[in-house]
Amino acid sequence: MFAVRFDRFGPPEVLALGEFPEPHAGRGEVRVRVRAAGVSPVDLALRAGRSPAAERLALPHVPGVDAAGVVDEVGPDVTGTAVGDEVFGAVDVSRLGGASAEFAVLAFWTAKPASMPWEEAGASGTSVETATRALDLLDVREGTTLLIDGAAGGVGSVAVQLAIARGARVIGTGSPANQAFVARLGATPVTYGRGLPERVRGLDEGPVDRALDVAGAGSLPELVALTGTAASVVTLADFSGPRLGVRLSTGEFGGEPGGRHGLAAAAALFAEGRFRLPVQEAFPLAQAARAHAFAAEGPRRGKIVLTVPGG
Numbered sequence: 566m567f568a569v570r571f572d573r574f575g576p577p578e579v580l581a582l583g584e585f586p587e588p589h590a591g592r593g594e595v596r597v598r599v600r601a602a603g604v605s606p607v608d609l610a611l612r613a614g615r616s617p618a619a620e621r622l623a624l625p626h627v628p629g630v631d632a633a634g635v636v637d638e639v640g641p642d643v644t645g646t647a648v649g650d651e652v653f654g655a656v657d658v659s660r661l662g663g664a665s666a667e668f669a670v671l672a673f674w675t676a677k678p679a680s681m682p683w684e685e686a687g688a689s690g691t692s693v694e695t696a697t698r699a700l701d702l703l704d705v706r707e708g709t710t711l712l713i714d715g716a717a718g719g720v721g722s723v724a725v726q727l728a729i730a731r732g733a734r735v736i737g738t739g740s741p742a743n744q745a746f747v748a749r750l751g752a753t754p755v756t757y758g759r760g761l762p763e764r765v766r767g768l769d770e771g772p773v774d775r776a777l778d779v780a781g782a783g784s785l786p787e788l789v790a791l792t793g794t795a796a797s798v799v800t801l802a803d804f805s806g807p808r809l810g811v812r813l814s815t816g817e818f819g820g821e822p823g824g825r826h827g828l829a830a831a832a833a834l835f836a837e838g839r840f841r842l843p844v845q846e847a848f849p850l851a852q853a854a855r856a857h858a859f860a861a862e863g864p865r866r867g868k869i870v871l872t873v874p875g876g
């Protein structure tokens with residue numbers, strides 16, 4: 566099959582379209598002919614050799630953890646999904662990639678609503694799973710006031726919408742350039758960085774019940790101060806969290822229960838017109854190097870996606 570691959574760690578230019586052995590669906594998995602695949606921060610970190618997990622990669626490696634496509638192979642023990650179904654989801658995270666290719670094996674997925682564009686579906690999997698897992702851990706529900714630090718990115722833009730769908734009120738941080746974007750997602754926008762507690766208190770939104778750190782930019786002490794307790798804060802990206810008593814949710818690497826059920830919920834919300842996956846930019850698969858370079862620049866407005874025309 567054709568796939569984006571890299572044979573050595575390095576800058577985006579190490580990515581090239583080439584041949585790669587076809588993967589096959591294992592137990593509980595499906596294989597899709599890919600129509601779109603997301604580009605995520607973890608893909609950039611692995612390609613650059615910056616992630617500790619890079620040590621586990623056998624090169625050459627195919628990046629990408631999210632994909633949408635048409636099922637063409639169904640593994641043992643899979644029920645409710647058949648060859649020809651249009652689905653979106655994500656690879657088994659322990660494989661650290663495999664989605665930026667002609668075929669990808671998904672470990673969790675849901676049916677793609679017919680009206681959901683391939684680009685949105687292809688970039689949704691781990692953002693929806695991660696946001697759902699974090700909102701579950703924080704017990705976000707009707708009436709919760711939630712602060713999301715890093716609301717304009719792939720995970721944050723999803724978390725804002727899913728929290729609002731649960732009946733929460735959301736305050737979302739973004740760069741000055743992203744204030745209107747965060748507001749369009751449905752959150753009360755505020756700029757991130759030094760002085761955040763004072764700005765949040767100045768919004769007159771009442772007490773902050775819960776805080777989700779998506780950015781990992783060092784704001785945990787301020788988020789704890791705003792909510793009043795470390796137990797009301799979860800971080801997805803700051804490894805100093807546990808030292809402060811803040812839960813660090815690292816997903817299935819840590820063996821904790823995931824937010825996979827969130828995919829079906831997000832698809833249902835999409836069909837009701839209550840959820841969109843913001844796609845900042847889509848690139849053809851052959852331009853994966855450009856997509857990775859673009860994804861390394863801010864400001865972020867949702868996801869970067871690779872498309873496979875015609876699938």
Ligand SMILES: NC(=O)c1ccc[n+]([C@@H]2O[C@H](COP(=O)([O-])OP(=O)(O)OC[C@H]3O[C@@H](n4cnc5c(N)ncnc54)[C@H](OP(=O)(O)O)[C@@H]3O)[C@@H](O)[C@H]2O)c1
Nearest residue numbers: 715717718719720740743757780782802814815816864865
């Ligand atoms: N633990 C997990 O299971 C898990 C899963 C997925 C992702 N992650 C991690 O979560 C992080 C975010 O992922 P993502 O896909 O949402 O990334 P992304 O799309 O690149 O978005 C990052 C966001 O962080 C914001 N940001 C930048 N500097 C900031 C600061 N100083 N304070 C607050 N926010 C700031 C950016 O806002 P502007 O664009 O407005 O500058 C941007 O919206 C990454 O580190 C990723 O590796 C963890």
